[in-house]
Amino acid sequence: MTHAAATVDQMQPPFPAERGLDVYNKKLGMWVFLASEVMFFAALIGTYVILRFGATGEWAKPGIVLNIKITAFNTFLLICSSVSMVKAYAAIQDGDPKKMRFWLLMTILGGATFVGIQVYEYIHLVEHGFVPSGVREGSELAALVANGTLPAATMGLYGSTFFTMTGFHGFHVTCGVISMAYLYFTKALPGKYSKQDYGGIETVGLYWHFVDLVWIILFTIVYLI
């Protein structure tokens, strides 16, 4: 029995597992969901690539419409929250629920701050005239379109693809924050997680890292290219 316990993989908490895959059900369910999410974001990214590189006119150069500095900070924040999530996972694996609660709380705060900054960015963009349909007439950006700094022909596509992709990602981050907050208050605070039972932390962690991974790709293709 002692020998059997010593050879158990740390990724295999003693929960009901699917035969063959030998992964506990909650985790397998999350991986299947993430596989479907890959296709969801592939559709968004694919549409963006087709619209951008298939467009007849030039695309707005990076840094003119969007605030790169604040988004770069937001990217760094999401990376930090991914680290804090994996630290929470490692802490509960080591049987330290106090440390796990601390890192989980840091992750929730990091995610909430990311969403807050994104909302601030949206408000700022709309104030300057960048809207999902393109550029608002009479705005600061409309003047840049008029003097040729921004291309008139593709601003509508730019606006709709930008807000669709970053909006759906922001929705995913919001869902992640709500899920983590739910686990924090209903499971982590009452001390329901232990060295033997941490499936919820691992499962929500997988989702959170996936959201971070998607942002890494989106940040490059939307803000830097």
Place this chain on the structure above:
Amino acid sequence: METAHKRPNYILIWVYLAVLTAAELALAFELPISRNLKLLLLLFLAVWKAALVGLFFMHLKFERWNLRIMAIIPLPLAVIFILAGMSEHIW
């Protein structure tokens, strides 16, 4: 439960991700290189960062092969899906 593999150094991965993000910013706005080369390098850096997150934070590097396959299968499908769309509308 005992750990069946050595735990990765998460802080080191975090440092890699931070440095790669800084490199992306420098590449995008500071380096005077051709647009196509810049695009290729930026995509390479993004895939590198995504791989670090997947392999070490999502622990794919240490998972069983069957779960790894399940995680990887949608990626080529997504690429085929995007290339199919591009072939119709761009090329």
